[in-house]
Amino acid sequence: MTTKPGSDWHRDIFDVLLAQDFSLVAHVPDAGHTPLIKLCEAHNGIDVVTLTTEEEGVGVVCGAWAGGRKGVLLMQSSGVGNCINAIALPIICRIPFLTIVSMRGEWGEFIPWQVPMGVGTPGVLEAMDVRVFRADRRDEVGATVDAAAKLAHNTRQAAAVLLSQKMIGAKQFKEG
Amino acid sequence: MIKRRPAVKYLLEDRPANLLAVSGLGSCTWDLTASGDDARNFCFIGAMGQAGPFALGLALAQPDKRVVLFTGDGEILMGLGALATIAMQAPANLAVLVMDNESYVETGGQPTATASGTDLEAVARGCGIATARTVTRDDELESLRDFMRSAPGPAFANVKVAAEALPLAFPHSFDGVTAINRFRGAATV
Numbered sequence: 001m002t003t004k005p006g007s008d009w010h011r012d013i014f015d016v017l018l019a020q021d022f023s024l025v026a027h028v029p030d031a032g033h034t035p036l037i038k039l040c041e042a043h044n045g046i047d048v049v050t051l052t053t054e055e056e057g058v059g060v061v062c063g064a065w066a067g068g069r070k071g072v073l074l075m076q077s078s079g080v081g082n083c084i085n086a087i088a089l090p091i092i093c094r095i096p097f098l099t100i101v102s103m104r105g106e107w108g109e110f111i112p113w114q115v116p117m118g119v120g121t122p123g124v125l126e127a128m129d130v131r132v133f134r135a136d137r138r139d140e141v142g143a144t145v146d147a148a149a150k151l152a153h154n155t156r157q158a159a160a161v162l163l164s165q166k167m168i169g170a171k172q173f174k175e176g
Numbered sequence: 177m178i179k180r181r182p183a184v185k186y187l188l189e190d191r192p193a194n195l196l197a198v199s200g201l202g203s204c205t206w207d208l209t210a211s212g213d214d215a216r217n218f219c220f221i222g223a224m225g226q227a228g229p230f231a232l233g234l235a236l237a238q239p240d241k242r243v244v245l246f247t248g249d250g251e252i253l254m255g256l257g258a259l260a261t262i263a264m265q266a267p268a269n270l271a272v273l274v275m276d277n278e279s280y281v282e283t284g285g286q287p288t289a290t291a292s293g294t295d296l297e298a299v300a301r302g303c304g305i306a307t308a309r310t311v312t313r314d315d316e317l318e319s320l321r322d323f324m325r326s327a328p329g330p331a332f333a334n335v336k337v338a339a340e341a342l343p344l345a346f347p348h349s350f351d352g353v354t355a356i357n358r359f360r361g362a363a364t365v
Contacts, residue, residue: 024236047236049265051229052257059229060261063198066218066230066356067237068364089223089230093352 005139009167010035012142013100014043017072020149022098023047024064024071026057032102032168033074054079058086062095070153073099077106077121077162078114087128090158097130097158098149108170122162130158136167178314180275180337184246185211187273187321192242195325196234196363200227200247202282203342204275208246210345215362218355219347225254228272232262235270235329238363242269244324249276249290256299262330263304270329272300273320277339285339300332308332 005012013036017025025040026049027033040046051057057073064071075083080101090097104111105118125132131151135144145161152159184207188197197217199208204227205219220227231245252258252274262270278291290296300308307327311320311334320333349355 024233026233047265049232049236049261052260053255055225056229056255056258056261059223059226059258060233060236062226063230063233063235064237065233066360066363067234067241068360069233069237071233086223086226089220089226089352092222093356095356 005142006137009138009141010039013145014039016142016146016149020070020146020153022070022072022149024049024061024069025074026051026060026071027074028054028057028076028079030074030076030102031171032076032163033100036074054082055086057099058083058089058097061097062089062093065095070096072149075099075101077101077103078117080121080124081117084124084128087130087158091129094156096153096156098152099159100145100161100163102163102168103165105165107165109165110171110173118165125160128158130160132160132162134162134164136164138167141167177338178312178317178335180277180340181207181210181342183317183335183337184208184275186317187324188212192325194240195242195244196238198227198231198234198243198245200224200245200251202248202251203277204246204248204251205347206342206345207275209347213348215358217347218359221347221350224251225258227251228255228258228262231270231272232258232265232267234363235267236265239267239269241363242271242325243267245270245272247272247274249274249278249288249296250280252296253289253294256303259300259303259305259332266330268329271324271327271331272333273324274334275337276334277337279339281339281341285341296334297332300334305330305332310334310336312336
């Protein structure tokens with residue numbers, strides 16, 4: 001870490017990804033991930049793959065691993081539901097799979113439609129045999145991603161880090 | 177009408193050492209297997225809709241290899257957005273071949289959307305894959321073979337094939353770990 005853990009938690013994630021030789025970042029953008037996506041886009045050694053739907057990211061990350069590269073899928077909790085059957089691929093082939101999920105619908109949420117998948121996200125991932133990690137405080141984000149990424153790649157498991165909405169901060173919408 | 181099984185075998189005969197083949201679930205996996213077992217093949221037997229994204233990730237990870245995806249109209253229709261994602265990344269080493277029989281043969285031959293007007297070449301072009309063609313005749317297979325192997329990617333071909341219920345040919349292992357380990361070993365040489 002270049003600074004005190006948590007003072008810039010997006011950069012903490014970025015530093016972990018670089019330290020563990022991740023070189024592909026697939027995402028459907030979310031405001032919670034935007035600073036990290038910008039860091040990745042500015043780095044020549046990272047391919048940033050913008051997806052049309054989150055489940056593509058499962059295949060992209062798994063294909064990259066088959067070709068010898070580490071990738072990560074960034075998405076919002078609403079995207080987790082889109083990935084369910086796709087997760088069969090890393091599970092049945094025991095392909096190391098890491099996703100970092102920015103949570104919505106759980107802490108000070110403004111948009112009702114975010115709530116169902118926000119509530120369902122941990123259960124859906126666990127039902128698909130994904131190891132679920134959670135970061136509730138900014139100073140634990142880097143260490144949590146580090147632990148999840150190591151578990152995924154050292155033991156060939158699927159792992160998800162849920163970044164809590166309490167930690168990210170709930171977006172408030174204003175009309176007009 | 178093109179017969180898919182001899183066509184796939186022909187397309188892969190004397191394949192270059194650096195050609196990696198991925199097949200989408202169903203008929204394409206049986207076709208690829210019937211063309212001859214090869215560690216450079218990875219055959220989906222599930223996760224419908226994931227073969228295209230997988231081939232994209234593989235192509236990005238192995239830019240010096242030629243990655244060829246064989247998949248069906250039903251499989252690609254499940255995730256047409258992947259063609260836009262592929263176009264956006266524009267991997268020069270990726271060729272996508274859809275063996276389009278206009279039906280879900282394995283489940284009884286129900287028509288797919290390509291049977292009633294969906295034009296996958298037009299979809300690919302519309303997504304931004306300019307190197308796209310449709311193949312309908314046996315005498316086009318030779319040029320398709322060159323296209324598949326060396327057209328600057330991303331390259332897309334919709335290959336209209338007969339709707340046939342052919343004998344299944346199972347890949348060397350149904351176990352995903354066995355399959356991916358062997359493939360990864362060959363793909364990362």
